[in-house]
Amino acid sequence: MFFKQVRRNAAKNRKGNGLFFGSLVIAIVAFYTLLSLGAQDVMRYLATVESDAVGKLMGLLPVVYAVSLFFVFFLVYFACKYQADSRRREFGLYLMLGMKRNRLFSMLFFETLWSSGVSLLIGLPVALFLTEGISLTTAKMAGLGIIGHHFSLSYDAILWTVCGFVLVQLLSMLIICMRLGKTETAEFFGSGDVKRQASISGAKSTACFVAGVGLLLTAYYLGMFRLGALQMEVMLALIVCGILGTFLLYRGLGGFLGLYIRRKSPDTAGLWNFTARQVQENVISQHKSLAVSSLLLLMALACISYGISMGIGRSASSRSLDFSVFGAEEQIDAVLEKDGVRQMVKDSYPLYLSVVGDGYFRDEEKAFDTAKLEEALRTVEGSENIIENLHIEYVIAESSYNRILKNMGKEELKLADDETAIYTSIANDGDFGTILTKAIRQKTSVGIDDVQYRVRPALCMDNVVADRAITLYMALIVPDELFARLAREPGAYCRNVNLSDEAVDEMGLMQAVQKVDAQLAAAGIEYDSYLSGIGRNLFYTVAASYLTIYLGILFWLIANTVIGLKYLISQRQTKHRYETLTMLGADMPSICRSVRKQIGIYFVLVLASALVSSFAAIFTMFTSFTKLPVGVSVSTVIILSAAALFVFCAVEVLYIGIVKRAASREVSQIEITRRR
């Protein structure tokens, strides 16, 4: 009998409350997505080439898991509280019929466990489907093409998901039961605690509102104009101002709305006054939740835009070649000509790269006459450091670099006899690339052997060797004859190999590289591969984008659920008001319109502050501590951000629509019950 009732109640909860059940499923998906990170294709590959970095990330996962657990707890708690509040009368009835409180609570616990089981049965397959999708998308985003995809099922992840979810559910239920335990039986038959609307001192709330706006503006100012060097004290002041400002803003907003309503209400008709007072009441009684939700939404927006830009930034460094092989020509040829390898190789060519001969050094570090270049640099803001360290020690033969460009499908250089091009592999290192580009656009030159060579007004930055760990601060790309004259070692530095597109398309880049990798390793030849070179790079892509986007979406979901459920809970507590309105002659369509308007305004109040703050936060992020890589155009980021914002707004509208429908449905039932 007892368990039959538990099962029936749990089923009724699920059917009657999609929002509650949806929140539970979201919690499961959130846990599994995070915990199965290690089982994803990209991470599995990375673990073979960058085990240290991956190990560090995996070490970080428990912390992120704990953070998620903390936030998901709120999600589940509000969902359960909403559910429990709607069943108060039922609980009261059980108690009046002689059920012991202990038995009532154990019934609730078993119901929770039963619901957990059903949620897991639905949530886990959804999560699995989602992680598989993410696995494929991340691999594509990281520039790996279609890799050999394996179905990944992480038993550890499932175990921890189940543990985390059940723990969070039981903890929420425990807190709710403790509150119910302190409730008098008669109170179960009321509609719950409604914080009564008291008149708030206008001066106090205005002061809070003004102080909140002031602190937020201070935070924006600090972020946009004073955070250049990422000083800790500015950062701390910014965070304190931002958080305190948001809380004070919402603390004062209720009083502010009250003043507005009082001024406006004599001229309004219909349910305007009621709608406005409902919103004001919710703002006053839930100003803390509103502030927290707004901050969560801000964090969500910041995390998602950071994640997306990191993703674009890293994947923008395109693949210029697949292997750099060192060793004797014959030995290399022997491997490359092997059956099975030969068909996979599109091109192989020697790379001519060398330190400049001793005779060309003007002092210990500096070869060539860079006076004109320094002069051009001086006109660019922020170039002091670069001028101080400016040195060119390397030269690259034009033909080698052209071959790289050709293989990438780019236009070749075609240098004139008196022309040279500047190469650097660290263009994305802070402002280096941007400043250097600005300088060489001013028709500057470099002196070699007392002859001034014009510098091509575009910076060359495609990788000349497969291993990204080898960096070239600055080198000159010069015509081949000049290279032969300048180079200390005029022979080939290494042999670069590009794999054929067909092989990559057919096998996936990862497998194609691994196959050639194995052959080279077997022949005992020293080599670097693109994939091992980008291992770390890829790692950052995955780690930064994945984790930040994950946290962003999690914050977003929680903020929305908190706002939605908080509203629905308060609506349920004030249900009698809608009954009164009906009795006073309000028709159902206008009551439903009022409810929808209340929800719209309520969400907009939270979203508006989050959106304004997020514009400031994103601006701060990209001006202060996250530089867009040189290869990424601002317009791409703006288009992607606009697309992301559009998706954000679309999802918000959809979610608000769901809450509106739930609220309208509940209100429209009032008439039916009263007019049986």
Next chain:
Amino acid sequence: MNMQNQILQVESLTKTYGKGQNKTEALKGITFDVWEGEFLGIMGASGSGKTTLLNCIATMLKPTSGKIILRGQDISGFHGRKLADYRGNEIGYLFQEFELLDNLTARENIALPLCLHGVTAGKAKADIETLADLLDIADVLDKFPSQMSGGQKQRVAAARALISDPDIVLADEPTGALDSKNSKTLMNKLSAINGEQNKTIMMVTHDANAASYCSRILFIQDGCIFHELRRNRQTESIEAFYDRIVVVMAQLGGGSANVL
């Protein structure tokens, strides 16, 4: 009271709850008229059907059969807009538990029925203030219900019931949640409004004290009208009428043989 004008006619009204064997007849064909300017009381024991009767007239319940005619219109068939207009304009309802919206000030609560029908609170300002003076609530107009006493709340609710100048005010145990002092104040005010403004009031009550302010009382038992008392305001004092009510109530407890 104008005995020429019937404001409300209730004809053979029945209300049945449940079906088959669970059928309960709450009203068994009640017929009576309410005259314009009358202060009518409905009394009866718990379960006698008095609240069902009031709720049928207030359109909170749909009668099973019979007619309720207010100023010549049968209200039992009202739906949608017409129903909302009826509730907002033609009846004023006074609840036992006041049912003020606790997030609206007294002024906003009073103006609500008018606002619902397109009148702004600004336009109703003068009417609100007149009613507030009449009911002695002028000093709480800008306060929220949580800042008022029970008596003030019920008087604000009365102002709300009267603001749209309804044809009839329906009151369901209006003194049920008040102490005797506040009950007396409220009944004095209602009685004054009835007498001075010729406002028709129909009140369901258990309280003989409250009922003694009425001009006529219908006693209901088991879904039927069982007895009727009339008071001549000019010749009979409230106290004397109270004594007669108490006698009928005592006899009601003993069954119909004692009364008829």
